[in-house]
Amino acid sequence: MSNEAWESVVVSSRIRLARNFKDYPFPARLICAPHASEQASEMIRIVAGELMSIGEFRLYVMKDVSQEEANSLKEQYLISRDLIRHSAISAALISKDETISVMVNEEDHIRAQCFMKGYDLLRAYERISGIDEIISDSIPFAYDEQLGYLTACPTNLGTGLRASAMLFLPAMSRRGFLKQIMPRLMSAGLTVRGVYGEGSAGEGDLFQISNELTLGKSEEQILETVRRNVEIIADIEIAERGCMKEEGGLVLKDKIFRAYGTLCNAVLLSEKECASLISDLKLGVALGYFGDEKLAEGRMRMLDDIAVDMRPANVMWSAGMAAEEQDSYRAECVSKIVRALLRSE
């Protein structure tokens, strides 16, 4: 299959590097240290100074960021739970286009990630490597000739590299195929997670595939393993979608168009139902139920964006909506966008 077909499966690509500075205690120790605040400020200042000089970054010093905004950034995958937990000493530098996020004093001193929509692991890797070089020029990393980069948790030791792809797998997960290939993925050193990372379920039929091992392999080998397996899974998903459409017939079509009808007309919509109905709708777009296959990929990306924008913290942050008003606000926004995006005859 071609790169183009994979785009209907791979929602986003992400490369993350874990690094620590040689001359500072690891964050878990730093946070308890007497001069934590000064040392943290120093690290943040150095990293921010370097990044600001090469492009447009926004600095979020976490102790000054409200809980609402922090949760919203987390729902957009721009920061992590651990960064919020360490807010006394942590910060994030986020590029204006929101593709690059450098977290300071998360579990490690540096967690630098590049997040790209669609299937583009290689470019994500190139971009984050550039950031990595710039930071390493300004402040020496903790590095061991034999072990490689030293990290707080041994699972990140070595390359500190995690390559991951968010995959939309409605056919494989609903038809039970995803469970069947799990052992194969695990033996290839890969992990499958739900949308919010480890331990979370596959909300909206979204699953993250990433490398488990960071040690004993080169960056190139890790990337190659993740890419090869993502492409195999994408090929299987596309084939399974074909079977699903054939076998599902009117029952499947009914499910998809009811999802469309509900998204266009509901007056109250919870996040969970929204994610599940959008997943049905995306499947319908992928299966060609809404015509014009050339538009399919763009429509699926738009639907991904709505699903993310309509998460509770994003709604609260962007629209200032309290919890009790969110279901009606969500219903209204989703209805407008879905109507504009897709028209049933």
Add this chain to the structure above:
Amino acid sequence: MSNEAWESVVVSSRIRLARNFKDYPFPARLICAPHASEQASEMIRIVAGELMSIGEFRLYVMKDVSQEEANSLKEQYLISRDLIRHSAISAALISKDETISVMVNEEDHIRAQCFMKGYDLLRAYERISGIDEIISDSIPFAYDEQLGYLTACPTNLGTGLRASAMLFLPAMSRRGFLKQIMPRLMSAGLTVRGVYGEGSAGEGDLFQISNELTLGKSEEQILETVRRNVEIIADIEIAERGCMKEEGGLVLKDKIFRAYGTLCNAVLLSEKECASLISDLKLGVALGYFGDEKLAEGRMRMLDDIAVDMRPANVMWSAGMAAEEQDSYRAECVSKIVRALLRSE
């Protein structure tokens, strides 16, 4: 409240008269008699001759009517189960506008009914009395000075009159009020039945109110009792709808617009779900959710018509659809009509 407001509650009005001919055995005996066929033909010929002379009636000799057509007529309330059961000797004369149906050899020799859309019991009574007179001129009825008209079942003795109204009672039935006023209706000599008559449930929130007693009261008294109670129930229903809208808020609105979305977009639709969603939609129209209150009554009538047209036997008879194709045919028809009838912004 006015007659106009009642129209949003009273779906249809029906007057039925039961009569028997003096010189023929009652149908239950006739059907076992040696010359049943000749005697039945004679009765049918006489009644048909009289009716055909005063207007446009279609004659259905039941032994020549297919099971499919018979079921379709039944779903349109034009004939009854008992008429089909007696098909060896029975017939129906149905006026071209389908408001008058005279059944021959149902439980009684004559069951003559006038069926009017909306609330119009008085006109229905006038029209059926005219038919009654014409038939009685041609063939003497079994009549007892003390008992009145003689009928097969004692519950019809006396006037042989049943006055009934089909009421749309979503607010009263969903809010539990219908059950509460049952004893009051029963003590007034009234019966409440589901849409297909005795013993059937209130599909689509439709309930038939009719007089239980036919003996010991004049036709005018019976009509007056039914009318007064129908109007009381209609007033309560309208008041309950107001409370429902106020208390239901967005949750109720959500339910109604989801019903709209499903009716417009489903690809498969069972009769039961169709009836229930149309009931939700009618409630929404009655509550003013679809704007333009002047159109409400007409829209509700149209929705009533769809619900009837989409019943299995009607779909089979009018569209020649076998059972396994009906759900998709129903979904398609309903979607077109509902979209044309109501537009959500």
